[in-house]
Amino acid sequence: MSIKKIKTLLLISLLFYSCNIQKKKSLTKILNQYTNNLGHFGFQGNILVANEDKVTINKFIGYHNSEPKTQLYPIASITKSFTAVSILLLKQQGKLQLSDTINNYFNDVPIDKSSITIRQLLTHTSGLQRDVRNLTNENFTEEIFKSPLKYKIGEKFSYSNAGYMLLGKIIEIVSGISFKDFIKEYIFKPSKMNHSFFEKDTIHWKNIPETQNEYGNFKVFNKNYTPFGIGNTGIVSNAEDLNKWFRALLKEKVLNKQNLNELFTPHIKIDHPIQDSYGYGFYFKTNSLGDTLISHGGDIFGYHSEFTYNKKNNNTTIVLTNTERYNVGIHKRSITEDIHKMIENQPVEISKISINDNINTIEFLGKYRLDSINEIEIYTKQNRLMLGVKGQKAINLFKVKTEEQFKYVSNKNSLTNKIINAINKRDTLALNNICILVIIHFLLTIGLMSLLIMKKITAHSRNFLFWAQLLILGKRSLLKHLLI
Numbered sequence: 001m002s003i004k005k006i007k008t009l010l011l012i013s014l015l016f017y018s019c020n021i022q023k024k025k026s027l028t029k030i031l032n033q034y035t036n037n038l039g040h041f042g043f044q045g046n047i048l049v050a051n052e053d054k055v056t057i058n059k060f061i062g063y064h065n066s067e068p069k070t071q072l073y074p075i076a077s078i079t080k081s082f083t084a085v086s087i088l089l090l091k092q093q094g095k096l097q098l099s100d101t102i103n104n105y106f107n108d109v110p111i112d113k114s115s116i117t118i119r120q121l122l123t124h125t126s127g128l129q130r131d132v133r134n135l136t137n138e139n140f141t142e143e144i145f146k147s148p149l150k151y152k153i154g155e156k157f158s159y160s161n162a163g164y165m166l167l168g169k170i171i172e173i174v175s176g177i178s179f180k181d182f183i184k185e186y187i188f189k190p191s192k193m194n195h196s197f198f199e200k201d202t203i204h205w206k207n208i209p210e211t212q213n214e215y216g217n218f219k220v221f222n223k224n225y226t227p228f229g230i231g232n233t234g235i236v237s238n239a240e241d242l243n244k245w246f247r248a249l250l251k252e253k254v255l256n257k258q259n260l261n262e263l264f265t266p267h268i269k270i271d272h273p274i275q276d277s278y279g280y281g282f283y284f285k286t287n288s289l290g291d292t293l294i295s296h297g298g299d300i301f302g303y304h305s306e307f308t309y310n311k312k313n314n315n316t317t318i319v320l321t322n323t324e325r326y327n328v329g330i331h332k333r334s335i336t337e338d339i340h341k342m343i344e345n346q347p348v349e350i351s352k353i354s355i356n357d358n359i360n361t362i363e364f365l366g367k368y369r370l371d372s373i374n375e376i377e378i379y380t381k382q383n384r385l386m387l388g389v390k391g392q393k394a395i396n397l398f399k400v401k402t403e404e405q406f407k408y409v410s411n412k413n414s415l416t417n418k419i420i421n422a423i424n425k426r427d428t429l430a431l432n433n434i435c436i437l438v439i440i441h442f443l444l445t446i447g448l449m450s451l452l453i454m455k456k457i458t459a460h461s462r463n464f465l466f467w468a469q470l471l472i473l474g475k476r477s478l479l480k481h482l483l484i
Helices: 003-040 076-092 118-122 140-146 161-175 179-191 202-207 239-250 257-263 332-343 403-424 428-457 461-483
Strands: 045-051 054-061 235-237 283-286 292-300 303-310 315-321 366-369 375-381 384-389
Touching: 003 045, 003 054, 003 332, 045 239, 045 332, 054 239, 076 118, 076 161, 076 179, 076 235, 076 239, 076 257, 076 292, 076 303, 118 161, 140 161, 161 179, 179 239, 239 257, 239 303, 239 315, 292 332, 303 332, 315 332, 403 428
Parallel strands: none
Antiparallel strands: 045 054, 045 315, 283 292, 292 303, 303 315, 366 375, 375 384
């Protein structure tokens, strides 16, 4: 090869390398601007974006009650992905088969559930209930087996925490060690997840940030802690460790190629507003650009998480937050979607408020008079936009971005408007009707709770189910009337 050709190739390589550096710098700048703006809108948490082994951004935003590097978040149902990996690892070790039925591992399995397979537990097609209440370490399998099936076995996808709890117990039975110890030994250790633990490890609670709601009130984690979880929930981690875990998976440090391919294969189409299909502990979706997204989220009150891997461009996006807004989280999926668009150089709406702007110059800040006596005030507090009325708690305003959130807020606003209009018009009849409907709703709720208690003491299950269904239908009809 001539010296001239070598120089040309070197020049092309340098230009290509330079373009990639510029692209990465530009993406990092955009992501920094975007995440800074999230802080102004009340977001608190940890966001990580990585491409292959290179972390583009790993940012802690908002309130922290510990050093960011030691900050931990309950990842809730993302734990299910770890459970699925553990089951496949035991399969890889020749200790179980996915076609095994659960009566191979549990005694006294009722006939109606005896044919449930491990594969059906993994894909949420077991027909089991989503949740079974009042569980303890001693009785949870018994209570799950006693609960009626929601659907016929294998009939359809129906998300089940109870099913993944049985998987957690199978891991313990087959391995001979606790679920927690198995995850720590066979996943945390090879993945070098040095900042990941379990909710039961109370020594690490100090590193879990308090959660903040729309009123600006903080609650510490142990008030939200549920003392029981195996297989379905329970891991606390941070974005860096979750990224390490997934990279270790991709490099076959936990599972071999055959089982990894099985893990990352969609196994059942699902009727879901956001996802297309489900595999073993992961959702699958094809986005508008034709990219395959592999993901799972987690939600408990005050803590929300979303893990997404783009198979085409090898990008990982992780959003962890300790913020609660009107029971709809903090738009974790919208944030993830925005980040994917930025990576693909697609347009994303970014607020004009930047980290250097004076937030007090926003034109709508100030006091607004409702009538000759009452007024409201819009103001900022710790870089958060607040709405306050004298004599009441101020609330933290937030931006509605998804259709689901818009519908939820619109329904609430609709009922509020009905009440306000009735008061302003001195329409006592309309106000009385609304109050009566609210009271009936309350009584129906009490009635349903009473029936749940009756279930424990009555043998007439058919009568119980009839009245329970009647009350549920009554509540649905009433809610529809209230929110129209």
